[in-house]
Amino acid sequence: EAQVTQNPRYLITVTGKKLTVTCSQNMNHEYMSWYRQDPGLGLRQIYYSMNVEVTDKGDVPEGYKVSRKEKRNFPLILESPSPNQTSLYFCASSLTQAHNEQFFGPGTRLTVL
Amino acid sequence: GENVEQHPSTLSVQEGDSAVIKCTYSDSASNYFPWYKQELGKRPQLIIDIRSNVGEKKDQRIAVTLNKTAKHFSLHITETQPEDSAVYFCAAVGGSARQLTFGSGTQLTVLP
Numbered sequence: 298e299a300q301v302t303q304n305p306r307y308l309i310t311v312t313g314k315k316l317t318v319t320c321s322q323n324m325n326h327e328y329m330s331w332y333r334q335d336p337g338l339g340l341r342q343i344y345y346s347m348n349v350e351v352t353d354k355g356d357v358p359e360g361y362k363v364s365r366k367e368k369r370n371f372p373l374i375l376e377s378p379s380p381n382q383t384s385l386y387f388c389a390s391s392l393t394q395a396h397n398e399q400f401f402g403p404g405t406r407l408t409v410l
Numbered sequence: 411g412e413n414v415e416q417h418p419s420t421l422s423v424q425e426g427d428s429a430v431i432k433c434t435y436s437d438s439a440s441n442y443f444p445w446y447k448q449e450l451g452k453r454p455q456l457i458i459d460i461r462s463n464v465g466e467k468k469d470q471r472i473a474v475t476l477n478k479t480a481k482h483f484s485l486h487i488t489e490t491q492p493e494d495s496a497v498y499f500c501a502a503v504g505g506s507a508r509q510l511t512f513g514s515g516t517q518l519t520v521l522p
Contacts, residue, residue, distance in 0.1 A: 330510070332512075337419070337514060337515075338514060339416070339499055339512045339513055339514040339515045340454065340499060340501075340512040340515075341512070342509060342510060342511070342512075345508065345509065347508065353508065355509060356411065356509075356511070387453065387454070394503075394507040394508065395442070395503045395507050395508060395509055395510045396441075396442045396503055396507045398444070398456045398459070399444075399446075399454075399456065399510065401453040401454050401455070402453065403453055404453055
């Protein structure tokens with residue numbers, strides 16, 4: 298089944314404790330991205346990747362890191378989480394570039410205490 | 411960068427009526443405009459999109475219109491049904507095709 302998966306789905310952590318949210322797609326998509334969703338603010342792009350080893354900042358990259366060592370995986374890393382990073386996170390992928398349908402993962406609900 | 415504004419933030423309609431959601435964008439080079447629907451607790455899913463060489467696109471009860479001169483585009487849902495209740499997001503992709511910028515979302519409620 299063609300899909301985007303994220304893990305974990307729910308995470309409660311404390312300020313400063315490094316964490317990684319994994320994202321994987323099995324559709325051989327080139328473009329992958331991370332969004333955070335907050336009430337009243339919609340979906341804001343954190344980072345995106347046009348292909349393997351090519352990553353770039355989105356609109357809200359502060360406090361986040363990403364890597365794209367393999368085509369299928371695009372992990373989101375929070376080196377030192379803070380409470381303002383409490384949010385719902387979505388990973389998405391598309392065939393090529395941002396001009397195509399984005400396929401979203403199920404979301405990760407993160408709470409930073 | 412691109413800025414997308416979406417209105418209204420909430421919209422209630424009677425079942426069977428039409429609903430219209432409007433978005434404006436700032437980057438005149440933007441050339442791809444998708445609409446996503448997010449049901450409660452679910453992931454966003456594409457429902458319709460339009461490219462800048464087209465003024466209108468229809469898919470059954472859903473239509474999108476684009477006015478490039480005014481830099482705005484709209485989603486039209488006719489004969490609304492309870493299952494249309496969801497949050498709807500517009501988005502725009504700039505000329506470089508690298509970034510997708512979303513509007514803030516519209517909570518549509520269809521009242522039986």
